[in-house]
Amino acid sequence: MAVIETQGFRLDNSGRRIVVDPITRIEGHLRIEVNVDAKNVITNAVSTGTMWRGLEVILKGRDPRDAWAFTERICGVCTGVHAIASVRAVEDAIGIKIPDNANIIRNLMHATLYAQDHLVHFYHLHALDWVDVVSALNADPRRTSELAQSISAWPHSSIGYYRDLQSRLKRFVESGQLGPFKNGYWGHPGYKLPPEANLMAIGHYLEALDFQREIVKIQTIFGGKNPHPNWLVGGVPSPIDLDSPGAINMERLNMVARIIGETIAFIDQVYIPDLLAIASFYKDWAKWGGGIASQNVLAYGEFPDIANDDSNKSLLMPRGAILNGNLKEVQPVDLKDMNEIQEFVPHSWYKYADESKGLHPFDGVTEPEFVLGKNTKGTRTNIENVDESAKYSWVKTPRFRGQPMEVGPLARYVVAYAMGRPEFKEPVDMVLKKLDVPLPALFSTLGRTAARGLECSWAAHKMKYFYDKLIANIKAGQLATANVDNWEPRTWPAECKGVGYCEAPRGALGHWIRIKNAKIDNYQCIVPTTWNAGPRDGKSQIGPYEAALMNTPMAKPDEPLEVLRTIHSFDPCLACATHVISPEGKRIATVQVR
Amino acid sequence: MTPTFYEVMRQQGITRRSFLKFCSLTAASLGLGAGGATKIAHALETKPRVPVVWLHGLECTCCTESFIRSAHPLASDLVLSMLSLDYDDTIMAAAGHQAEAALEDTITRYKGKYILAVEGNPPLGDDGVFCIPGGRPFVDKLRRVAKDAAAVVAWGSCASWGCVQAARPNPTKATPIHQVIDNPVVKVPGCPPIAEVMTGVVTYIVTFGRLPELDRQGRPKMFYSQRIHDKCYRRPHFDAGQFVEAWDDRGAREGYCLYKMGCKGPTTYNACSTVRWNEGVSFPIGSGHGCIGCSEDGFWDKGSFYDRLTNIKEFGIEANADRVGATVAIVAGAAVAAHAAVTAIKRARSAKSNEKVEK
Numbered sequence: 024m025a026v027i028e029t030q031g032f033r034l035d036n037s038g039r040r041i042v043v044d045p046i047t048r049i050e051g052h053l054r055i056e057v058n059v060d061a062k063n064v065i066t067n068a069v070s071t072g073t074m075w076r077g078l079e080v081i082l083k084g085r086d087p088r089d090a091w092a093f094t095e096r097i098c099g100v101c102t103g104v105h106a107i108a109s110v111r112a113v114e115d116a117i118g119i120k121i122p123d124n125a126n127i128i129r130n131l132m133h134a135t136l137y138a139q140d141h142l143v144h145f146y147h148l149h150a151l152d153w154v155d156v157v158s159a160l161n162a163d164p165r166r167t168s169e170l171a172q173s174i175s176a177w178p179h180s181s182i183g184y185y186r187d188l189q190s191r192l193k194r195f196v197e198s199g200q201l202g203p204f205k206n207g208y209w210g211h212p213g214y215k216l217p218p219e220a221n222l223m224a225i226g227h228y229l230e231a232l233d234f235q236r237e238i239v240k241i242q243t244i245f246g247g248k249n250p251h252p253n254w255l256v257g258g259v260p261s262p263i264d265l266d267s268p269g270a271i272n273m274e275r276l277n278m279v280a281r282i283i284g285e286t287i288a289f290i291d292q293v294y295i296p297d298l299l300a301i302a303s304f305y306k307d308w309a310k311w312g313g314g315i316a317s318q319n320v321l322a323y324g325e326f327p328d329i330a331n332d333d334s335n336k337s338l339l340m341p342r343g344a345i346l347n348g349n350l351k352e353v354q355p356v357d358l359k360d361m362n363e364i365q366e367f368v369p370h371s372w373y374k375y376a377d378e379s380k381g382l383h384p385f386d387g388v389t390e391p392e393f394v395l396g397k398n399t400k401g402t403r404t405n406i407e408n409v410d411e412s413a414k415y416s417w418v419k420t421p422r423f424r425g426q427p428m429e430v431g432p433l434a435r436y437v438v439a440y441a442m443g444r445p446e447f448k449e450p451v452d453m454v455l456k457k458l459d460v461p462l463p464a465l466f467s468t469l470g471r472t473a474a475r476g477l478e479c480s481w482a483a484h485k486m487k488y489f490y491d492k493l494i495a496n497i498k499a500g501q502l503a504t505a506n507v508d509n510w511e512p513r514t515w516p517a518e519c520k521g522v523g524y525c526e527a528p529r530g531a532l533g534h535w536i537r538i539k540n541a542k543i544d545n546y547q548c549i550v551p552t553t554w555n556a557g558p559r560d561g562k563s564q565i566g567p568y569e570a571a572l573m574n575t576p577m578a579k580p581d582e583p584l585e586v587l588r589t590i591h592s593f594d595p596c597l598a599c600a601t602h603v604i605s606p607e608g609k610r611i612a613t614v615q616v617r
Numbered sequence: 618m619t620p621t622f623y624e625v626m627r628q629q630g631i632t633r634r635s636f637l638k639f640c641s642l643t644a645a646s647l648g649l650g651a652g653g654a655t656k657i658a659h660a661l662e663t664k665p666r667v668p669v670v671w672l673h674g675l676e677c678t679c680c681t682e683s684f685i686r687s688a689h690p691l692a693s694d695l696v697l698s699m700l701s702l703d704y705d706d707t708i709m710a711a712a713g714h715q716a717e718a719a720l721e722d723t724i725t726r727y728k729g730k731y732i733l734a735v736e737g738n739p740p741l742g743d744d745g746v747f748c749i750p751g752g753r754p755f756v757d758k759l760r761r762v763a764k765d766a767a768a769v770v771a772w773g774s775c776a777s778w779g780c781v782q783a784a785r786p787n788p789t790k791a792t793p794i795h796q797v798i799d800n801p802v803v804k805v806p807g808c809p810p811i812a813e814v815m816t817g818v819v820t821y822i823v824t825f826g827r828l829p830e831l832d833r834q835g836r837p838k839m840f841y842s843q844r845i846h847d848k849c850y851r852r853p854h855f856d857a858g859q860f861v862e863a864w865d866d867r868g869a870r871e872g873y874c875l876y877k878m879g880c881k882g883p884t885t886y887n888a889c890s891t892v893r894w895n896e897g898v899s900f901p902i903g904s905g906h907g908c909i910g911c912s913e914d915g916f917w918d919k920g921s922f923y924d925r926l927t928n929i930k931e932f933g934i935e936a937n938a939d940r941v942g943a944t945v946a947i948v949a950g951a952a953v954a955a956h957a958a959v960t961a962i963k964r965a966r967s968a969k970s971n972e973k974v975e976k
Contacts, residue, residue, distance in 0.1 A: 043713035045750045047706045050678045052750040073749045076675050076740075077788030078781065086921040092909055093917070096781040099679020099809060143685075151710045191697070198665050200701040206719040207710030232693045236686045240898045247901035248894040249686065250679040250809055253909075255864060260906035262870045269851075269872015270905070278898070393746045404744055406752035417747075505864035587712055598677045 027563050030315060030427075032573045034565070035060075036067040040408055043583045044073070046590055048148040050100040051597025053556065055590060056408060057572055059580050068565075068572035069411045070556050072418035072597050075372070075391070082546040086512075087113045087538050088256045090546065094534065095251055097548070098599045100143075102250040103136055103242065104527035105548070105599075108534040113256050114331075116521025116538050122503040124496055125258035126330035131279075131489040132242050132252065133326070137482035138286050139238040140528040141432075141475050142294060144594045146231040149472065152588045153301050154216060154224040157209035160196060162222035164189055170219050171226075175296040179230065188226050213584045215304045224301065227293050238286050241486070244275050258505030263497060276494070283490055287483045298476040302458055302469055309460050312468025312589040314571030319426050320345045320434035321554070323356060323533065325526030326485065333524060335442075339485065340526055343438040344423060350441040356423075358522045358533050361385065366549065367420040370411070370558035379561055381422060384535040384547035385520060389419070411559065418600045420557040420566065421549050429567040430530025430554045431593060432475040433465070450477045468571070471592040512541035527551050529594050552600035555593050568593065635826060666698070667823055668723050668731040670762055671705035674755045675748050675782050675791050676737025680772040681707045683809035687816040688896040695816055699823055703731070706750070717751060724762055732822065733766035735759065735776045739797060740789035747789040756797055763798040768822060770803045771795065771835075772815065774911060777804040784917035795835065803828055804835040808911035811892050814840045834914075836886070845882035845900075845908050848890040851875070869905060879923035880907030887912040 027034040036058045044054035052074040058067040082093055090113060094105035107129060114121065121129075164185035171180035195201075208214075216224070239249040245261045246252020253260050264270035324342030327333055335341050343353040357363055365381030368374070374392040375382070382388060395403055396413025409415040421428075428434070439447035454473055455462060464470055509515065515538065523534040530551030537545035555567040565573075568590060577585045641654035671681075685692040696702050702709075703723040704716070711719055723731060740747040745754025763769055771794050774780035782791040795802040805818055818837055821829045829837040846852065854860070855874040862868055862877060876883070882890070885908050889900040901908050907923075910916040 042752075044752060045706050045712060045716055047709050047712040047716050050707070052673070052706075052748065054750075054752070073752075074675060075747045075789065076782040076791070077747075080786065080788050081781065081784045081917075086923070089922050092922060093781060093784070096677050096679070096808060099677040099682050102679060102682065147708060156710070195697060200665055200668070200703070202666075202696060202700070202702045203705060203709045205703055205709070205711065205722075206715040208715070229693050232685060233691055236688060236895070239686065240895050243895040243898040243904070245904060247899050247904035247906055248889075250682045251911075253901050253904065253906035255906065258864065260864065261904045262865045264870035267870050267872065270870045391747075393743060401752065403746065404749075404754055404757075406749065502870075503865060507863050507865065510864065582715070583713060598675075 029563050029565060030318065030570065032565065032570060034067045034563075034573075036411070038066055039580065041577075041580050041583060041586075042408065043586050044071075046587070046595065048151070048587070048591060049595040049597065050098060051595070051600070053590070053595055053597050054409075055568075055572070055586055056411075057586060059577060063577045063580050065572050065575045065577065067411075068569040069409060069415065070418075070558060070566070070568040071409055071416045072556060072600050074597060075417040076598070079389075079546045079548065082543050084542050086541070087116070087536065087543055088510075090536070090543060091254045091256070094548065095254070097550070098596055099250045100596060101136065101140055101527045101529060101599070103132060103246070103252055103254070104525050104532055105534070106252075106254040107133060108523035108525040108532050108548070109536075110254050110256050110523065111525070112521045112523030112534040112536040113538075114521070115523060116519040116536055117509050117515050118519075119257050119506060119509050120331045121258050121506055122501075123330045124263060124493065124501060124504050125506075126327060127489050127493045127496065128245050128259045128261070128504065130326050131486060131493070132245055134482045134486045134489060135238060135241040137528055138290060138479055138486065139235050141479035141482070142231055142238070142290065143235050144528075145294060145298065145472070145476065145479075146228045148594065149591045150224055150228055151204075151207060152584060152591055153214070153305060154228075155209055155211075155214040155221050156192075156204050156207065156225060157196065158214065158216070158218045159189065159222035159225050160193055160218075162189060162218035164222070167219040167222045170300075171223050174300050175292045177292040177296075179226070185222055185226065188229075189222060192222075192225065208582045208584045211582055211584050212578045216301065220300060220304070224297060227297055230293065231289075234285075234289050237282055241279050241282055244279060245271070255505060257507060257510060258503075260505070262504050263502045265497065279490060283483070283486045286486065290480050290483045295476055295480055298473060299454070299457060302473060305469060306458060306460060308469040308588065309458075309464035309467045311575045311585075312471070312571045312592060313466035314429065314567045314569075314573070315427055315565075316429045316433055316437070316471070316567070316571075317463065317466035318346075318348050319423070319428045320437045321356065321423055321428035321430050321531055322435045322438045323358065323524040323526055323531040325524075340435055341439050341442050341444060342524075343442065344428065345437055345441060346424070346426060350437070353438060353441050358524055358535075359385075363424055364533070364549065365422055366553075367422060367560050368414075369420070369561045370414055370416065371419045372414050372417050373419065384533065384549055385537065385545070387535070387545075387547040416556075416558040418553055418557045418597075420560045421554050422560060427557070427560070427564050427566045427570075428554055430551045431471070432478045432528075432530075433471040434530060435526060436474040436477065437465070446481065447477075450481070468589045468592040475594070515541055518544075527599075529596050529599070530554060550596070550599040552593075552596045556595060556597070556600050638826070666701040668701045668703045668727045669705075669734055669819075670703060670720065670723055670731055670766070671707075671734045671736065672755075672759060672762060673706050673750075674735065674737030674739050674759065674775070675789065676773070676775045678707060678736070679809040680736040680775075680815070681705075683812045684772075684815050685812075686895055687812040689813060690816055690820060692816070695819065699820065700732075720762070724765055728765045730767050731765075732768050732770065732819075733762055733800075734770045734772055734819075735794050736772045737775045738779060738783070738791050738793055740782070740791045741797070742788070742790035759794065760798055763794075763800050766800060768803065768828060769794070769798065769800040770805060770818065772805055773810055774806045774808045774916070777806040778914040780808060781917055801828075802835055803831065803837065806836065806841070806912040806914075807887060810912070811840075811888055811894060813892050814888055840888040840892070841886045841912070843886065843891075845885045845887055845890045845902070849882055849902060850890065851902055875902055875905075875907040877925055878907050879921065879925055881910030881913070881916070881919075881922070881926065882908040883926055885910040885913050885916075
């Protein structure tokens, strides 16, 4: 490949090639290849989704009321987000208005997921990029206790607590069976935390693992189980009746209230202080990993405060796009505009009749075509290096008005910040001040990780807000949780189409449905990780993952800690990203090696 | 020192005799012949926690998420004290080459002694290119790791039956694991399985040194031998002919039976109505939605989740004593017939789905 100049980046694949596959501590299967120059700085980055499930063709011909259950199974980590998008798409198509209580309960369940999912991401998928488990063995429990108490009022912080934790950890390490910590990058020069901070973080890794079980019980109360709670077109399945043993009653509501209180306490007293403490040792990472975040970000918005209203008047988390870094002008977003959101496939393992053009998801086509480029190293069933000048991923390439867009917590915060929404702007300014870094520091690996933490706290407090709204409604005698006027398919138009939006924890998610004679005629999803992990487009524009890795220095390229930090800051979900297939259900997979 | 496997078993009250029996059963199942049992016993007495390799194929990671919801035992205790989770892409610190090295080291060093847990399934279409972690088809990785596993556990409906990606028309030819490997497989179906069912199966194996008793289809009887309907707390409403007729109607608020709303509890074998979900907080029926039958083979292709199981005619709710009495008789008869039919179909299906795929 010759050198390619794009979006201010200079892609050069002449240096040493490093392959990281599997990228672990993510959902699904992702491969990253990078080239480094003589100084071990990344000069080229290639993101490859390595799985594909084909869910949309499976949906064709089925009952639209069942679609939430199928699409929910796209992802069990961000469980429920596809279900929300799906029921919204069907309701939009048929014209169903849901009762206020159903809207509140959906918001509450969704905010519950934000709290749990962000927490698990920080401690169990991301923390080990910053926290050295083995170093914690050298910590002084007394000083660890002092550290913990200096940053938070969280009660589990005594000297004895940390001494006991350390001796457990010591026994574990000395057993020689490190389990999930085996072959980690312990002692890597990139780890900067003092032993005491490492020990504290490991304590919270374990506490968070135990606590996250509690948070999701709210989904269980309203949806019957977690992961994969139950949803309903037209509302929610759980009825409310304070005077019945068979519905949401006082006992159920009390459990919800108790869990919300504990969730707020854990996030504000453990997650946020840890995030700020750890970040203060890694301010360098406010320089790297920004990618296209400073240029283009997109949010569909979420948490409608007014039922059935997805305008920015109603959305507590606003909808909008930033293009070319112009924070002064937030662009409107229309999911039904055939020219705004389109998917391209010149570098994806799919085939279009004309691959120079993109397709809006209402007209989406996905014909698998597993073709490797002529510069591929290895064989089609043993790939050593992909050829990024050809097709190289199961992820498609979505574009907004032709532009690659970053989605996720950082994108949402940037859009809300640009709109001047105080709930988002004030915490961002607080963190920037606390870490003593300027606004552009937000556009970085560190900024992305910080935005997720702030959002987790925001969501936890919103859980309380939604709970209070629900109680107020019940007090006012409003009990309805489902609108069944259009439950029966005979009441539906012969043909209709609709869009379901959602802000999943990982970013903007859309479902597009066409219904014909009460059956699904076409179903398409564009999911957050498709936006972030997608390969290049026909103009060689790179997407968020590839851009974010560019120009990052690696201390030891054979131990790719820096790659993991930046990729994990996006919280990848590959099962989501790689499931699309054509509504026509054309012949599956034509395979050839060029 | 972390206690060895043997020490943990002794702490759990297992006798030395039972321990040795486990060793000889394991040896026999691995075809190690005379002397094999002694070797395994020695290994387990000196080697600590049982190594577990957890592989991910085509899936959505709901099984892992469920696993970490376990309240008894806590997932952290299980992973830190009872098992050694030496490979699991979802939570392990290492990535890329270091992750692959951890896998190779585990299956070489603990040859014949590790448990393989599989989440998701291999797609066999087009030489397996629809799932290529590490640049190679997942099915190859699965077969390689299964070869020397002491036991294989299929997590969830993906590994057990195929689940959503195998629903018609199964574009990637996603295939349940027992069809591609030779090992006996403990199936733990559900989408996902209940957390305490998952940890219950694992701790049973580790604590008692044997596989739990399985049914004909390979599911542990302790969790999968009864229908959700059999132990449903709303069953008395079914028997009394009290049904939810529409979402959020009076019956729904009273907690009546969801049979008419499409509940698949009468044909679904799982522990939801006994163990319940998330530390016993609720289960689908308890929160007002029918069971969708997610632990059953092919549940995606049995019609809408809102279709009624049989064509029982509508009847009045608590009309009068005589009417209810008649109702009960009709319902009971129909339900029994439905159960019998489903069981028969299931047998036929299981015979078919147990066939191996040619390698």
